[in-house]
Amino acid sequence: MKSFLIALLACCAFLMWGTEKAAASISDAKAINLNQTYKGVLKDYGQKDFYKFTISAPGNITLAIKQKHNSTWDGEIMNSSGQVFESFITDDSEMVSGDASRAVGLPAGTYYIKIENYSGAIGVNYEFKVQYTQSNYYEKEFNDSLTAANAIELNKFYAGMLRRYDDKDFYKFTLTKPGKINLLIGNQPDVTWYGHIQDTKGNVYDYLYTDDSEMVTGYSAAEVGLPAGTYYVKIENYSGGFETPYQMKVQYTATDYYEKEFYNSITVANGLTVNKTYRGNLQYSDDKDFYKFTLTKPGNVALSIKQSSGTTWYTHIQDTKGNTFTNLYTNDSEMIEGNAVKEVGLPKGTYYVLISNYFSATDVPYEFQVKYAASNYYEQEFNNNLTTATGVNLNQSYKGNLQYSGDIDFYKFSIPKDGLVNLQIPQKTGLELYAGIHNSSGKVYKDLYTNGSEAVKGNAALQVSLKKGMYYLQIKNYYGNIDIPYSFKLYMQTPGLASSKITVTNNKGKKDSIRISGIKKGDVVKVYNASTKGKLIAQKTSTGSADTISVNQIGEKAGKIYVTVTSPSMTESKRTAVSFTGEQTNAVKTSQVKITNNKSKKDVITVSKLKKGDVVKVYIASKGGKLLAKSGKVAKTSAAINISQLGKKAGSAYITVQSEGMKESARVKVSYKAEK
Numbered sequence: 231m232k233s234f235l236i237a238l239l240a241c242c243a244f245l246m247w248g249t250e251k252a253a254a255s256i257s258d259a260k261a262i263n264l265n266q267t268y269k270g271v272l273k274d275y276g277q278k279d280f281y282k283f284t285i286s287a288p289g290n291i292t293l294a295i296k297q298k299h300n301s302t303w304d305g306e307i308m309n310s311s312g313q314v315f316e317s318f319i320t321d322d323s324e325m326v327s328g329d330a331s332r333a334v335g336l337p338a339g340t341y342y343i344k345i346e347n348y349s350g351a352i353g354v355n356y357e358f359k360v361q362y363t364q365s366n367y368y369e370k371e372f373n374d375s376l377t378a379a380n381a382i383e384l385n386k387f388y389a390g391m392l393r394r395y396d397d398k399d400f401y402k403f404t405l406t407k408p409g410k411i412n413l414l415i416g417n418q419p420d421v422t423w424y425g426h427i428q429d430t431k432g433n434v435y436d437y438l439y440t441d442d443s444e445m446v447t448g449y450s451a452a453e454v455g456l457p458a459g460t461y462y463v464k465i466e467n468y469s470g471g472f473e474t475p476y477q478m479k480v481q482y483t484a485t486d487y488y489e490k491e492f493y494n495s496i497t498v499a500n501g502l503t504v505n506k507t508y509r510g511n512l513q514y515s516d517d518k519d520f521y522k523f524t525l526t527k528p529g530n531v532a533l534s535i536k537q538s539s540g541t542t543w544y545t546h547i548q549d550t551k552g553n554t555f556t557n558l559y560t561n562d563s564e565m566i567e568g569n570a571v572k573e574v575g576l577p578k579g580t581y582y583v584l585i586s587n588y589f590s591a592t593d594v595p596y597e598f599q600v601k602y603a604a605s606n607y608y609e610q611e612f613n614n615n616l617t618t619a620t621g622v623n624l625n626q627s628y629k630g631n632l633q634y635s636g637d638i639d640f641y642k643f644s645i646p647k648d649g650l651v652n653l654q655i656p657q658k659t660g661l662e663l664y665a666g667i668h669n670s671s672g673k674v675y676k677d678l679y680t681n682g683s684e685a686v687k688g689n690a691a692l693q694v695s696l697k698k699g700m701y702y703l704q705i706k707n708y709y710g711n712i713d714i715p716y717s718f719k720l721y722m723q724t725p726g727l728a729s730s731k732i733t734v735t736n737n738k739g740k741k742d743s744i745r746i747s748g749i750k751k752g753d754v755v756k757v758y759n760a761s762t763k764g765k766l767i768a769q770k771t772s773t774g775s776a777d778t779i780s781v782n783q784i785g786e787k788a789g790k791i792y793v794t795v796t797s798p799s800m801t802e803s804k805r806t807a808v809s810f811t812g813e814q815t816n817a818v819k820t821s822q823v824k825i826t827n828n829k830s831k832k833d834v835i836t837v838s839k840l841k842k843g844d845v846v847k848v849y850i851a852s853k854g855g856k857l858l859a860k861s862g863k864v865a866k867t868s869a870a871i872n873i874s875q876l877g878k879k880a881g882s883a884y885i886t887v888q889s890e891g892m893k894e895s896a897r898v899k900v901s902y903k904a905e906k
Contacts, residue, residue, distance in 0.1 A: 256280050256312065259342050264362040271355050272303075272347045281343040281360075288338055289364040290389065294331040295345070296357040297321045302348040303356050307334055309341055315371045316393055319348050329359075333391060333475065335368030374398045376430060379462055384482040390465065392423075392472040401463040401480070408457045409484040410509065414449040415465065416477040417441045422468040423476055427454060427461055435461070435491045436513050436593075439468055449477075453511045453595050455488035494518045496550060496582050504531075504602035511595050512587050521583040523600055528577045530608045530629065532601040534569045535585070537561050542589035543596055547574065548582050555581070555611045556633050558713075559588055573631045573715055575608035575620070614638050616670060619702055624651075625721045625801050631714070632707050641703040643720055646799050651696050653703070654689040655718045657681050662709040663716060667694055668702055675701075679708055724753075724796050724803040732793050734784065734810035742784045744768070746793065747776040754796040755779065761792055761805055787891030788812040812892035815844075823885055825876070825902035833876045833902075835859070838868040841889055846871060849884040852897055858883065863890075880904040 259280035262268055270279050285291070295305045297320045306317040316332035345356060366383075369390030373380045379400035382388055390399050405411075415425050417440050426437035436454035463480060489510025490500050499520035502508055510519050525531075535545055537560045546557035556574040585596060609630030613620040619640035622628050630639050645651060655665060657680045666677035676694040703720065731748040746755055749772050757768040757779060770779045784791060789812075792805035824836045837846050846861040846869045858876075861869040876883060884897040 256282075256308075256310065256342055256344075262343075262360065264360055267357060267359045269355055269357045270345065272345075272352055275347060275352060278344055278346040281345075282340060283343070283360055283362075284340045285336065285362060285364075286338055287364050288336065288366055288368065288370055289362055290333055290368040291336050291341070292331050292333040292361040293318075293343060294329040294359050294361060295320050297326045297328060297330050298354065299324055299326055301351045301354045301356075303351050304344075304346050304348040305330070305332070305358065306344040307332070307341060308344060309339075313372065315341075322350065332473070334393070335370045335390060337370045369399055369401075373400050376400055376402075376462055382463075382480065384480055387477055387479045389475055389477055391475045392465070392467050395467050395472045397467070397472060399465045401465075401478070402460065403463070403480050403482075404460045405456055405458050405482065407484045408455070408486060408488070408490055409482055410488040411436075411454050411456050411461075412479075412481040413438060413452045413454075413463060414479045414481060415440050416449050417446040418474065418476075419444050419446055421470045421474050423465055423471040424468040425452070425463060425465045425478070427452070427456075427463055427480075429459070429461055433492065436511065440471075442469065449479075452593070454513070455490045455510060457490045489519050489521075494520065496520050496522070496548075499582055502583070502600060504600050507597060507599045509595055509597050510585065512585070512592050515587055515592050517587065517592070519585045521585075521600075522580065523583070523602075524580045525576060525578045525602065525604075527604040528575070528606060528608070528610055529602055529604040530573060531576050531581075532571055532573045533558065533583065533598070534571045534601060535560055535596060535598040536569050537566045538594060538596075539564050539566050541591050541594050543585055543591045544588040545583060545585045545598065547576075547600075548584060550580070550582070553612070556631075562589060572633075572713060574633065575605075575610045575630065577610045609639055609641070613640050616640055616642070616702060622703075622720065624799050625719070627717055627719045629715055629717045630705065631716070632705075632712055635707060635712055637712075638704060638706045641705075641720075642700060643703065644700050645696050645698050645722070648697050649695070649722050649725075649800075650693050651701075652691065652693050652721050652723065653678070653718065654691050654721075655680055655716065657686045657688060657690050658714075659684050659686055660709075661711045661714060661716075662707075663690075663711050664704075664706050664708045665690075665692075665718070666704045667692075667696075668704065670700070670702065682709060722800045724794075724800045726803040727793055727795055727806045729806055729808050732806065732808045734791060734808055736784060736788075736810050736813055738813040741780045741782055744779045744781065744784075744791065744793070745776070746772075746779070746795075749775060749777065749795055750797065751775070752798050756794045756796070756802070757781070758792040758794070758805060761807065764792070767791065784810060786813045787889075789891070812889075814893040815887055815889045815895040817895040817898050818885055818887050820898060820900050823898070823900045825883060825900055827876055827880075827902045827905050829878075829905040832872040832874055835871045835873065835883065835885070835900075836868060837861075837871075837885065837887070840864045840867050840869060840887065842866065843890040844869070845888045847886045847888070847894070848873065849886070849897055852884055852899060855884070876902060878905045 259282040262281045302322040303320045307315045315334045318332045320330040367388045370380050379402040382401045422442045423440045427435045436452040438450045438452040440450040487508045499522040502521045502523050542562045543560045547555045556572045558570050558572040560570045607628045610620045619642040622641045622643050662682040663680045666674045668674040676692050678692045680690040733745040735743045753772045759765045768779045768781050790807050794803045796802040822839050826834045844864045848859040850856045859871045859873050882899050882901045886895045888894040
């Protein structure tokens with residue numbers, strides 16, 4: 231009776247700890263609750279205990295079985311068809327403690343636990359728990375093929391685990407817009423996972439191996455640009471990577487300015503927009519990335535690529551035939567900063583940028599830009615012989631760039647009429663260019679070498695007399711001028727006007743006029759107030775061989791104007807100085823004049839309210855007649871003029887005033903009384 235009671239109490243205690251009578255087959259598996267501990271016992275070698283559980287939302291399932299010395303259980307997580315998601319064997323070593331466990335991500339549904347004896351577990355109580363964490367961000371088995379790939383969200387971390395050494399986990403994502411993708415997989419010591427991004431055809435866009443070094447942290451990453459579409463991530467074991475949880479994320483940034491794989495030939499080149507920064511990544515040592523751009527107008531193109539220490543990229547601009555217009559290698563030195571840049575002038579058309587690995591540039595993101603400025607005033611490659619010479623106009627600055635040591639740039643220009651042609655090239659320290667003007671037969675009329683000395687300033691220049699016709703300018707490197715832009719200007723100066731061809735009328739009370747002859751229709755005439763710089767007073771394009779320019783006011787007083795003429799296709803002439811007289815001085819008022827007709831002494835004429843420097847004159851008649859008297863230049867504001875005898879009887883005198891730089895005023899009649 232005593233032994234019966236003891237057995238009964240032990241049985242009740244066992245039931246109180248959650249012991250369930252397990253089912254012997256999957257069809258009648260016992261339902262259990264998640265996150266609750268259960269106990270059981272295997273009574274014979276053929277017994278298998280089955281339990282079932284249901285999850286209403288996807289998440290992570292962990293089966294944990296308590297470990298005991300000298301007893302080993304085999305635990306499995308499976309579906310109703312008997313497919314095993316995870317299986318493991320507990321540890322029976324002498325000092326063992328804690329739980330053996332395996333985790334697996336599962337979609338919503340009903341699943342099963344199987345526990346059976348592996349060694350020494352018959353008649354020994356086991357204890358287990360099915361832990362559940364609801365989450366959409368766990369791998370969901372089975373996902374070991376493209377058709378069973380887990381659909382994932384971008385920019386979210388997912389947790390997963392490879393169930394065996396040859397297991398493969400697949401994930402699927404879709405891009406509605408092109409952009410940059412970073413595949414990130416967490417690093418762990420002594421574990422290496424392999425991951426890649428592919429399409430449905432198996433084309434691999436980028437891949438990575440995680441770092442398994444002892445002190446490793448963080449994530450390994452693979453970066454690639456992709457167009458809109460559906461893609462897959464594949465993760466598999468490389469070394470020690472099964473039965474170890476991993477973390478993975480597909481990071482996405484929408485952008486039109488990232489290389490899109492596969493574009494490793496000109497036929498599938500990435501389209502790019504000039505003056506926008508693009509990024510890309512070479513996937514393997516002999517990978518090549520091509521980009522295509524179109525110029526609707528000629529202009530200057532600068533290929534600019536960001537430099538990185540220890541890495542050298544090679545890049546060039548070419549056409550569809552493979553002709554290379556310019557190329558560069560980035561600098562890989564330790565302290566390098568900024569961009570490597572090459573400039574080239576190009577006619578309108580379609581071109582391609584090639585970027586490839588030269589040294590250690592695989593899996594290193596690059597950044598580049600095709601800068602473009604529309605311009606008709608830039609060398610257009612290829613122009614290294616007379617037949618391909620870049621056409622240029624006189625009187626316009628042009629820029630060019632010698633691409634290599636033996637490069638020669640040719641320009642052709644037309645001389646509209648016989649005359650002197652000038653060439654100017656700005657000089658730079660350490661750089662020396664050769665330039666020569668010749669005809670189509672190679673006859674050199676004149677040439678020059680620029681000065682590269684340390685303190686050099688200004689332009690190298692030459693002047694040559696040429697007949698009307700077509701000529702060529704040749705420019706080549708003499709010292710240090712490779713890949714460094716140069717500029718030049720060819721011009722003819724319009725001959726200056728003779729002063730006899732310019733007549734100035736300085737009117738009072740109305741507009742002044744400037745009459746110019748000896749010019750041609752279309753010539754631009756300019757009038758300045760100084761011999762250099764100064765103010766532009768007036769400008770007019772001539773309508774014939776002579777023309778008149780009206781000016782509101784060139785000045786009350788006498789002075790000079792400076793006139794230039796600019797003929798089409800020529801530069802402005804030198805300024806021609808032309809003097810003009812001042813306007814007529816305002817006449818005095820009779821109230822300003824006082825005449826004293828003295829008897830037996832000199833008569834006196836006093837004029838007030840004058841300006842300093844004015845000169846007063848006294849006449850005997852309104853026109854012509856005798857000049858009776860003249861003052862000197864007035865020192866103050868009045869003048870007193872002594873005259874021996876105006877006349878004994880009453881009469882009139884005629885007074886004028888002339889201010890400095892102006893004409894004499896009209897005569898004003900002033901009456902005087904007879905002597906007393």
